[in-house]
Amino acid sequence: MKRILFTLILAAGLTWSGPARAEAPLTLMLDWFPNVDHLPVYVAQQRGYFSEQGVSVKILSPSDTADALKLAAAGKVDLAVSYEPQTVIAASRGIDVRVVGRLIEHPLTTLLFLKSAGFTAPADLNGRTIGYTVPGLMDVLMDAFARVNGIKDYQLVNVGFSIVPALSAGRVDAVMGPFKTYETVTMAAEGLEAGFFELERWGIPDYDELVFICGAQTLAGKKKQVKGFVQAVARGIDAVAASPDEALADYFKAVPDADRAVETAAFGLTRPYYASGQACDPVRWQAFADFALKHGLIEKPVAVAPLLPDLNAD
Structure with missing residues (x-):
């Protein structure tokens, strides 16, 4: 009996590792209604990549096409999908945002x-x-x-x-x-x-079409969680490259009301544009910011370095 009791206690110790780790909640507002541009985010969610980073992500759709950046800058949402030109325009107007990752790396x-x-x-x-x-x-x-x-x-x-x-x-x-x-x-x-x-x-410089942004205060207070989010999305993009059909199936599980014919065709066109890495190129960003000033997108010059933080820096 003692031997049996010891075996049961040992087995319980091996299968129970203490209380489950609490996941830090993050909100992400998309730039548009859900579509295959966002597919790596849904893959990361479906496959538990966010959970493995200790975060849970609530994905929101905007009611207006201009909402995402404004709400992220104000701290009303933690993260948003935005555009490089929109981010540069916002920075020129004194809006304090940070670019923490990329989703689509060339213009669409x-x-x-x-x-x-x-x-x-x-x-x-x-x-x-x-x-x-x-x-x-x-x-x-x-x-x-x-x-x-x-x-x-x-x-x-x-x-x-x-x-x-x-x-x-x-x-x-x-x-x-x-x-x-x-x-x-x-x-x-x-x-x-x-x-x-x-x-x-037709004359517009190359730029990152879709990027992940947050407010400066959000990054200061939730840097670890934001970094975990970005790493999870990077895994989602890798999963798309490794098994596109399975990734698309994950997307349809997450967005069951999506038009399968349209989204499948769009996915085939979009796949080459998913970001090859999460780090933004400051030289390319500065070239776009300089173009924006020259051609009237912005009224004040923008130095892009403060917009592009290194999430690995202490």
Whole structure:
């Protein structure tokens, strides 16, 4: 009996390791409704990568396309998905944000239109009505794109999330902000052929399309958790590269209402653009900030070094 009792106690000791480690809660606000641009985040969540880093992540969608950065800067959410141009514009206005990781490392943004419109160069949009998606970003980016490419006498209209309806109904002739990897697919699903001008081919420097940002105070108070989040997302991106079909299946588990045909097609186009590493290149960021000043995206110069903290530094 003593031997049996000892064996039971030993077995219990091997299988019980004390109370479960509490996970620190983090909130992440997306830049848009959930889609395959965010797929590595959902993979990290589905596979427990966040939990292994000691964090739990609540993913939120914005009610307005400009919400994410503002709420992160104010500390209303811990993290947000934002854009390099939006971050540079915010910094020039004195908004104290930090870039802690990357999701998409090259531009996806286009000036999108119906191919039937017959536009062959940006200047063909002289005198036209042009929509934009994110106030304070895409309207400003459109103005810079227009200066570089000689578009004159155009009218800007905020279309928000309603990109395809605005184009198909003829309310606008083009929209600044749609992604070449996503809205082109949703248009095709509705029988519409997309035409677009890629920004990097028409005078806009290369930049990180989607980045993770937080407020300076959030980073100061939750650096360990933020670092854990970024490391988990990096594992999610690696998992996409290693097993894309399984990663896509994880995404559909997390977002069951997603249009499978559209999201699968968009995923195939998006995969090459997921970030190859989480560290931002300060030289490339500074080049974009200098371009932004020269072409009127910002009014005050931005030194990017304070925006790009080293999460491994003490």
